[in-house]
Amino acid sequence: MTTTPVRSPRSSTELIRAEESVLAHNYHPLPVVVARAEGVWVEDVEGRRYLDMLAGYSALNFGHRHPALIAAAHRQLDEVTLTSRAFHNDRLAGFAEGLAELTGLDVTLPMNTGAEAVESGIKVARKWAYEVKGVAPDRATIVVAAGNFHGRTTTIVGFSSDAGARNGFGPFAPGFRVVPYNDLAALEAAVDETTAAVLIEPIQGEAGVVIPDDGYLTGVREVTRRAGCLLIADEIQSGLGRTGTTLAVEHESVLPDVLLLGKALGGGIVPVSAVVARRDVLAVLRPGDHGSTFGGNPLSAAVGSAVVELLATGEFQRRAAELGEVLRGGLAALTGKGVVGFRARGLWAGVDVDPAIGTGREISERLLHEGVLVKDTHGSTIRLAPPLTITREELESALASLEKVLTA
Ligand SMILES: *Cc1c(COP(=O)(O)O)cnc(C)c1O
Numbered sequence: 001m002t003t004t005p006v007r008s009p010r011s012s013t014e015l016i017r018a019e020e021s022v023l024a025h026n027y028h029p030l031p032v033v034v035a036r037a038e039g040v041w042v043e044d045v046e047g048r049r050y051l052d053m054l055a056g057y058s059a060l061n062f063g064h065r066h067p068a069l070i071a072a073a074h075r076q077l078d079e080v081t082l083t084s085r086a087f088h089n090d091r092l093a094g095f096a097e098g099l100a101e102l103t104g105l106d107v108t109l110p111m112n113t114g115a116e117a118v119e120s121g122i123k124v125a126r127k128w129a130y131e132v133k134g135v136a137p138d139r140a141t142i143v144v145a146a147g148n149f150h151g152r153t154t155t156i157v158g159f160s161s162d163a164g165a166r167n168g169f170g171p172f173a174p175g176f177r178v179v180p181y182n183d184l185a186a187l188e189a190a191v192d193e194t195t196a197a198v199l200i201e202p203i204q205g206e207a208g209v210v211i212p213d214d215g216y217l218t219g220v221r222e223v224t225r226r227a228g229c230l231l232i233a234d235e236i237q238s239g240l241g242r243t244g245t246t247l248a249v250e251h252e253s254v255l256p257d258v259l260l261l262g263k264a265l266g267g268g269i270v271p272v273s274a275v276v277a278r279r280d281v282l283a284v285l286r287p288g289d290h291g292s293t294f295g296g297n298p299l300s301a302a303v304g305s306a307v308v309e310l311l312a313t314g315e316f317q318r319r320a321a322e323l324g325e326v327l328r329g330g331l332a333a334l335t336g337k338g339v340v341g342f343r344a345r346g347l348w349a350g351v352d353v354d355p356a357i358g359t360g361r362e363i364s365e366r367l368l369h370e371g372v373l374v375k376d377t378h379g380s381t382i383r384l385a386p387p388l389t390i391t392r393e394e395l396e397s398a399l400a401s402l403e404k405v406l407t408a
Pocket residue numbers: 057113114115116118149150151152201205206234235236237238262263
């Protein structure tokens with residue numbers, strides 16, 4: 001990254017004030033105005049540099065502007081960017097072939113955002129329940145876990161257990177049953193002949209990187225198999241290398257029937273999501289049943305294919321696993337020194353800070369002043385999810401900044 005400050009006609013303070021007057025207040029951003037980024041580093045309007053330990057909530061697993069992804073996007077910008085699915089495009093087949101190879105599943109339904117992939121998964125599961133399982137019309141149920149985060153549409157927030165996400169947005173769609181996460185007996189009791197699917201995050205990201213007990217995912221797979229319903233794994237945040245494997249379900253060698261991908265699938269460049277599933281499951285969709293104007297566009301497919309190619313090398317998964325040990329070791333060393341608990345897998349951690357030291361927000365603000373970007377999830381929990389391209393030295397410096405902030 002060059003060191004000359006971005007020539008912005010307005011300062012950070014002016015831009016923040018302007019945003020506050022003309023944008024909806026559905027976010028409470030940290031007071032930093034990013035103007036440029038490369039790899040794990042971002043630079044603000046005044047030229048200050050920050051180490052990005054959030055990585056766009058895992059949308060930037062390969063860092064900012066990864067050269068291979070930027071090159072793929074540039075190449076595609078010069079050819080064709082949008083066709084709509086009214087016509088074929090020359091990039092889509094390769095993208096879906098790559099996803100099948102990467103995931104062990106068969107067929108892809110391309111969408112754009114994570115919430116759309118979740119909505120699409122819900123629609124497919126219901127249609128499958130009526131057409132294949134033989135559930136009575138409009139009776140299909142989907143079992144979800146408390147503490148879930150699957151997106152922000154009205155259907156999805158309707159089965160959220162977060163009051164802030166739900167309140168004021170009803171009435172909500174029926175057909176969902178909420179069970180405690182990491183509780184196989186509760187799941188077993190909730191599935192029946194109406195169950196189309198169990199929809200689950202293999203690790204709950206927004207809840208604070210909540211990792212279920214060993215055996216839970218295997219158990220969920222067994223329960224769904226016995227109940228004759230689908231297992232839908234929402235790997236929008238946990239997937240694509242973050243946890244040290246391509247998918248988080250691989251830690252238990254579980255293959256879901258339906259996999260939801262998003263965030264890093266767009267390489268931090270364009271929104272790209274996908275429902276990747278068994279052939280017989282996605283076969284319930286026929287022309288006219290479902291669609292998206294932008295889903296599967298050639299620019300998204302080109303970037304998505306480049307993401308799949310990066311993951312096919314295994315390098316990022318390996319880095320996440322190896323550096324994950326450094327992260328885990330660093331957090332273990334801070335336990336009792338401001339950290340009261342943490343959960344980590346690969347380059348992904350939820351860190352519970354002693355509330356006496358500060359809220360997650362306050363810790364995030366102090367880290368910002370140390371040149372490290374993180375975000376609180378809720379209460380006194382912060383999430384660490386650096387780009388998988390981070391070096392050991394950079395990771396150690398972020399941990400040192402955390403120690404400094406916690407022990408100051
Ligand atoms: C971010 C996220 C979503 C929603 O993705 P959007 O692109 O923001 O709609 C869904 N599920 C999980 C697990 C996520 O982390």
